[in-house]
Amino acid sequence: MISVFDVIGPNMIGPSSSHTAGALRIALMAKNLVSVPIEEVEFILYGSFAKTYKGHGTDKALLAGILRMNTEDEHIKDALEIAKSKGLKYKFTIDESPINSHPNTVKIIINKNVSVVGESIGGGNIKIIEINNIKVEFTGEYSTLIVKQYDKKGVLAHITHCLSEYEINIAFLKLYREEKGQKAYTVIEADQKINSDVIDEIKQNQFIIDVNLIEVK
């Protein structure tokens, strides 16, 4: 359903909802997936991002997302300087090879060991399509829980049990894995806000590696 504030809005830092606001939101989601302090980040830009990122301030917006700014923050344009002053190392790499995904695509590599691929699909809306080389798909429209786990029996049952105990209704749930018995991700999009108690309880299971919550909107 469309809200009047989708039409008179969003309130945003220009110049482009897809190249600026959307880029920031992808980076913010990537940042939320990492529980440790971020020391360095590399952005690999594809498609239209690769061609026009400077003219649209996409580089500043991406870094602003890593720095936890929101799309209304007037300091986005100073993101490069703010990152430098905080000692955050950053690098932009242009990859102009043809891509299969949406023209506005970026791969974000944090601390050399976490990678997230996102697409800015228009009007500031986004889609995360890959985490650590595993294909996923979610938009951040809902409260989204990303559980990193080992592919063992009973893990999913444990997660859903915890959620139902806290009366959280699951809107969408998907399980993604590398290969049988290896690392896997469960992505849960929920109707209600998810609090830290639920997350702590989910972490109790021995096969759960990490749990991250993404609430962007």
Next chain:
Amino acid sequence: MEFKNANQLTEICSNNNIPISEAMIQCEMFISQKSREEIISQMTHSYNIMKKSVYRALSEDLKSIGGLIGGEAKKILNRGKNNKSVCGTLMNKAIGYAMGVLEVNTSMGLIVAAPTAGASGVIPGVFIALQEEFNFTDETMTKMLFNAGAIGYLITRNATVSGAEGGCQAEVGSASAMAASAIIELMDGDVQKCLDASSTALANILGLVCDPIAGLVEVPCQKRNALGASNAMISAEITLSGIVNRVPFDEMVTAMYNVGRSLPFELRETALGGIAATPTGCRLCKSIL
């Protein structure tokens, strides 16, 4: 209180004897489950951002990222001050303010995308010029944003406001139609006149392509925001004079959508056609990117 097209909106307004702005407020309360106070305070916040963006362009020296625009609002307003404006004070302000918001947008300042960032100058241009010249209160202007929002809501539901999908007619054209309807309610015109003015505004810009140089929201976008603001005022004036509108709003929205979808790919925000593809457009593109 939901409405899917202008017919349903008209029916809601006449059954309850309310203006379009009120119908939109009630629809939003229903959709979002928020209180009237919350919704109005959120819109007041949006109007404050619009005002700030206009005044920033008049008081600061803003430099766009691509370097193709900057300082235009001040030049236009300065010209208006010596009473020689060929547009008159009201129109001079409306176009100057509209262009100013695009300066803020392209220098990474805060704007309200209404309905998009590329067309973000039209509504603030018209609204703030009218408020200053006719001394309307902030409260009244904020209410009129709901009227404009209702028109944008109908176009988003039944067509598109995206340049990549429907060309500039869908961005600046929609913003212009939204502003035209708001002017009518502001001037005490009835619901039918609001829709007639919107339909006229869309008709006047029908077919306008999206062809930004280097893909940036600078040239020709900034001047087209001035066009959108003046077109809203022209369309409102025509309607308020009692001149008949032949094609109803819903049909005009469909026409705009069909025209948009038949525009070639090169003329929908790809920077491959129109002004972007001129030798000068290509040269500027190479020097920027």
